[in-house]
Amino acid sequence: MYDCYGDVDRVPELLARAEREDGAEAWDELGYRLVLECDLVFPASFAALPRLVRLASRSARARGLAGTIVRCAAGSHGCDDLLAGCAEAIAEFRELLDRHLRSRPDDYLATFRNSIAAEGQYHWSAVLGDFTDDFYQVACPHCAAEVTIAIGGYGRYSAIRDWNLGDADRRDLRPASPDGLSGIGRWMHQTAVRDGEVVLADGITHLFGQAECPRCASVFNIADEYASSHRPLM
Template sequence: MIDWTQVLDPLGSAGRVPALLDQVEHDEGAEAWDHLWDALCLEGETVVPASFAALPRLVALGRRSPEALSLAGSIMRGALQDHGADDLLLKCIDVVAQLRKLLDQRLKSRPTGYLHAFRDLLAAYGQYHWSAVLGDFADDFYHLCCPCCEVKVTVAIGDYGQYSAIRDWHAGDTEKRELKPASPEDLAGTGRWMYDTAVRDGQDWLAKGLTYLFGRAECPHCASTFVIAAEYTAANLPSPEE
């Protein structure tokens, strides 16, 4: 049994959270959900100990409430924050497994806001990096350094093309090189799972973008090639000391 007066939310004690959970369980009104979001995932991003204390009830509600499922998923996307609730998160292993099943079922229904639910599922699988940075491939830019010559390279995947370039403050993207998308058969691990899920759910735009993200880019400076996803991940994942 959780002593909610000893659990923190953005305003201090989370004593109000059980009542809010009771309220949304019996009333789908927007105001009640707004208050619960403010208490558990402020501005859709910031999580606190109360977030993970409430996760079991949210996942239980998620079987019939898309709003509860969205809130639970957003909480998981904040799992790497300095929230001071690692002990509560560890107690939710079985709950998170159930959340993954529910989110996967929701994706199969091809909901409005598919990408948001897709990111939530990535977080529930512990893929916090891709959950945070994956875009809609309409106008996405990934900034990294060439692993060979260390020149800063901009990779574009979107409506303006799929290319690597040197970004100039005045001239924009220069010395463009076309990206080489990965063949689906060559994808493995997280990239293959993401691609297969997008294909399963008829999200062709996402599947196509992923082949470029996990494909290869050419450095405009030294002409070496590298796997975009691998270099971007290496450049942006926290170091073990952090």
């Protein structure tokens, strides 16, 4: 169960220190031993996950590190068997994160993204913002044009991005009806509404709504096209 340095005994020692004293130095070292900056994880990362989840109810550092490991689970880490063994811990983590979301914490968006990853929706966890300045690139399923989807305070539209002209030929998005949402879109929207996150909830209806291609004028579902291109192969 080696970490990013190839050590097999350092992470258990650091976890024991963190459990005893919640020391900042121990958490800092755990962070860079379990997850590299390029979002690589290691066998020790998944071996540590159940203990991190147990600590997460009383430690924001444990909750954050566990969330980062879960978000990285879609990568090419070669630890699929270890990840499968974490299913119970991840289910427990989902419940813990949901309780934390209900408290409307300052780190709401980060917790929301970790919750999405714990649901196995890694592509949304990686890109979802707060819808103040969000852009998504999708290919039109009909003409293959690269379409920019903007959802933010400046507008909610589809466009063809031009180097000189910016977002050209804008077309207003067509948000989904909350009652028409299903799957992860429905879960995301209902959770945001429950917790009073109005801007987030409205952004989700646009993200899971429809866009018109500025090039061929065909209409397509934004989330379906984005997910088909970005959903990781597990």
